Amino acid sequence: MHENELFVLCLGTVVLIFIGVYRAQFSRLPAARWLLAAFFAVWVAWVATVLEHLFLPVFFNVLEHLGYAANGVLLFIWCWLGMRSGKAHAHD
Amino acid sequence: MPMISTLDLIGSLTAFAAALFLLTSWRRRMSAAEQWIVAGICGTTALINGLSFSAWLGQDIGADLTESLGDYLQILQPALWGMFFYVVMQCAQRREVEKSHQQMRDIVENMPVILHALDAQGRILAWNRHAEEVTGYSKAEVIGARDKLQELFPDTDYREQLLAECRNGGATYQHRIRPLACKHNYERQVAWYNISEKFPIKGWATWGIGLDMTEQLLAQKELEHMATHDELTALPNRALLRDRLNHALADAQRNHRRGALLLLDLDHFKMVNDSHGHPVGDQLLREIGERLKSCVKATDTLARLGGDEFVILLERIGRPEEAALVAERILSSLVNRPFFLFGNEVRVRTSIGITVFPDDDVRMDELMKNVDLALYAAKQGGRNGYHFYSRTMHNKLRWQHRVSEKLRAALESDAFSLQYQPQVSLRDNSVVGVEALLRWNAFDEVPLSPAAFIPIAENMGLMPTLGKWVLQNACKQAALWQKHMGKLPVAINLSALQLYQVNLVESLMEMMEEQELDPENIEFEITESTVMRNMDNAISTMRRMRQQGFHISLDDFGTGYSSLSYLKRFPVSKLKIDQSFVKAIETDPADAAIVRSVIDLGHSLNMKVLAEGVETQGQLDRLGNEGCDYIQGYYFSRPLAPDSVEAYLRGAVH
Numbered sequence: 092m093h094e095n096e097l098f099v100l101c102l103g104t105v106v107l108i109f110i111g112v113y114r115a116q117f118s119r120l121p122a123a124r125w126l127l128a129a130f131f132a133v134w135v136a137w138v139a140t141v142l143e144h145l146f147l148p149v150f151f152n153v154l155e156h157l158g159y160a161a162n163g164v165l166l167f168i169w170c171w172l173g174m175r176s177g178k179a180h181a182h183d
Numbered sequence: 184m185p186m187i188s189t190l191d192l193i194g195s196l197t198a199f200a201a202a203l204f205l206l207t208s209w210r211r212r213m214s215a216a217e218q219w220i221v222a223g224i225c226g227t228t229a230l231i232n233g234l235s236f237s238a239w240l241g242q243d244i245g246a247d248l249t250e251s252l253g254d255y256l257q258i259l260q261p262a263l264w265g266m267f268f269y270v271v272m273q274c275a276q277r278r279e280v281e282k283s284h285q286q287m288r289d290i291v292e293n294m295p296v297i298l299h300a301l302d303a304q305g306r307i308l309a310w311n312r313h314a315e316e317v318t319g320y321s322k323a324e325v326i327g328a329r330d331k332l333q334e335l336f337p338d339t340d341y342r343e344q345l346l347a348e349c350r351n352g353g354a355t356y357q358h359r360i361r362p363l364a365c366k367h368n369y370e371r372q373v374a375w376y377n378i379s380e381k382f383p384i385k386g387w388a389t390w391g392i393g394l395d396m397t398e399q400l401l402a403q404k405e406l407e408h409m410a411t412h413d414e415l416t417a418l419p420n421r422a423l424l425r426d427r428l429n430h431a432l433a434d435a436q437r438n439h440r441r442g443a444l445l446l447l448d449l450d451h452f453k454m455v456n457d458s459h460g461h462p463v464g465d466q467l468l469r470e471i472g473e474r475l476k477s478c479v480k481a482t483d484t485l486a487r488l489g490g491d492e493f494v495i496l497l498e499r500i501g502r503p504e505e506a507a508l509v510a511e512r513i514l515s516s517l518v519n520r521p522f523f524l525f526g527n528e529v530r531v532r533t534s535i536g537i538t539v540f541p542d543d544d545v546r547m548d549e550l551m552k553n554v555d556l557a558l559y560a561a562k563q564g565g566r567n568g569y570h571f572y573s574r575t576m577h578n579k580l581r582w583q584h585r586v587s588e589k590l591r592a593a594l595e596s597d598a599f600s601l602q603y604q605p606q607v608s609l610r611d612n613s614v615v616g617v618e619a620l621l622r623w624n625a626f627d628e629v630p631l632s633p634a635a636f637i638p639i640a641e642n643m644g645l646m647p648t649l650g651k652w653v654l655q656n657a658c659k660q661a662a663l664w665q666k667h668m669g670k671l672p673v674a675i676n677l678s679a680l681q682l683y684q685v686n687l688v689e690s691l692m693e694m695m696e697e698q699e700l701d702p703e704n705i706e707f708e709i710t711e712s713t714v715m716r717n718m719d720n721a722i723s724t725m726r727r728m729r730q731q732g733f734h735i736s737l738d739d740f741g742t743g744y745s746s747l748s749y750l751k752r753f754p755v756s757k758l759k760i761d762q763s764f765v766k767a768i769e770t771d772p773a774d775a776a777i778v779r780s781v782i783d784l785g786h787s788l789n790m791k792v793l794a795e796g797v798e799t800q801g802q803l804d805r806l807g808n809e810g811c812d813y814i815q816g817y818y819f820s821r822p823l824a825p826d827s828v829e830a831y832l833r834g835a836v837h
Contacts, residue, residue: 093254095254095258096257103261103264105265106261106268109268113268116275116276117268117272117275130264133260133261133264140257153186156191156235157190159190159191159194159231159232159235160194160197161194162194162198163194163195163228163232164194164197166197166198166201166225166228167197167200170201170204170225171201171204
């Protein structure tokens, strides 16, 4: 296990807690659910990165890559929906 | 592993596309920081996936480099995410504050009160829409302009206070109504609430809100004016007069000064309304108000109490004669110059009552009563004049007032009675008739002379009722006597109102029929002055009465202004010499000569002569020597109740 992977997970978890505490603020972002889902996907990837060194390496490796891919896809969807949404005027 | 590589490829491409979206289409929807951070997130995601995919393709850029780049990117990614969410939160909070400020600005701008804010130097920083509308000054003209404060706030004290507040930042939540100068030289009255250091906008040393009270103040003034002034003439009304009189009385007592109250009432004003209409009457009152104003000083109070009553309060006079001078000036102003109203020439006469304070009284209500009594006296004194209040007049009028109150009650409760005084023939001492005399025990069974209460009844308009009552009861009694005792003529006094009543003769005949009474048994006593009011009419009525059989005698002969040339036309069968001549017949040769002349005159005109008020043997002898026909007086009998008359007639004649 690399230390930086554990560090990334810790950092990501702090961000996750931060989101949980201030979720009301982020809900004002356009299509916020997709953005939060994207973060959750990458957080899952960070968890899988750590866990693959402990057990079920193949499964967690696939989950890691799946998380990163989902992150990219969800970010794209968020951007796309946000652009299309008439309500999307986050910080003009 | 193709699946993982596929996932890496998908993740890399979509993240890259997302970054492109963000940097192109989202430009206007996010702050620059947010935009770049999220683009960084997308970029790192794309790179991480891209590195993984390139490793699978075998396009390795170097194991060490890939590994270290991957490590950095992986650490960078959560850091960027954290940074992004933090920035988003900050932006959201900042946006809330800005939104709140904007809402506040909108409220300030649109609230329906004047708002101004000043900086520490007294320059205007804020000027809302309502302020623009009220003053006519736009924001551009006001905001930041030097000396605008001086122009807008003409009240120097208030302006200085505002500037002090600007310098000191002292809060004053004080309500003040001060003028606000507007464009085109007009002013509005504004209620200001100035507040310092309480508004969360930078640079505002003090700010104030103002409520335009001009309309309310005008309405309030109007209401106050309406409450204290007469609507028709715009003169002070009773309420304001009382207030000023109160002050004047206090001042007179405190400073040993003298003042006067004049009450003015137009004589026969009702006739103006009746003959010319109310618009003319109203206009007359207005013009009278104007003329009266010219008769008094600006410091005096001229008030209208209502109707045609005006009051003048002279707050300071040296002597009572000064009040008389004002009264004369008023009489001259109103009476000597006619009013021309809507094409009508109207002349007025007026009576004025005057009371002087503190001489007459120091109590307001008493003074008002006094001046009322003085006016009453002025009217009784023949109108179109003035009369000062005096204690004697007060007592007399009070007494009259008491009598008048009792008089009305007496009529309702049938408290009057008739007494009959025999009229005796000097030839054979026989009773030739009786005179019906009205009696009224007004105060605790003490009889009140008709001479005392008849004028009051006349003033009160009770004479028709009273006269009718006398007539009916006297006729009733005469009918009774006619039935039981044969002929006993009853003399009844007939008032002017009765004599000039249109259907007098018809109603008399109706009464005779009702009572089955012979008109020959009734004699009407009419005074000279009554006949002289409208001689032709009176003579005509008297002739008709004579034709019906009534006897007529001329009462109080010699006291009036009758013309001897008319006397021969009167269908009168008897002259009654007034008791004032009889009283001094023994001592005053002039009275004796008059009595003698009247007797001769009566006989010459074929009339009988009766002397009233005979009380002594000497009077009786003189009258007998002069040839008088009949005698009436205490010498023979005082007025008697009907039963006593019958007893008197049955007994021996004195």
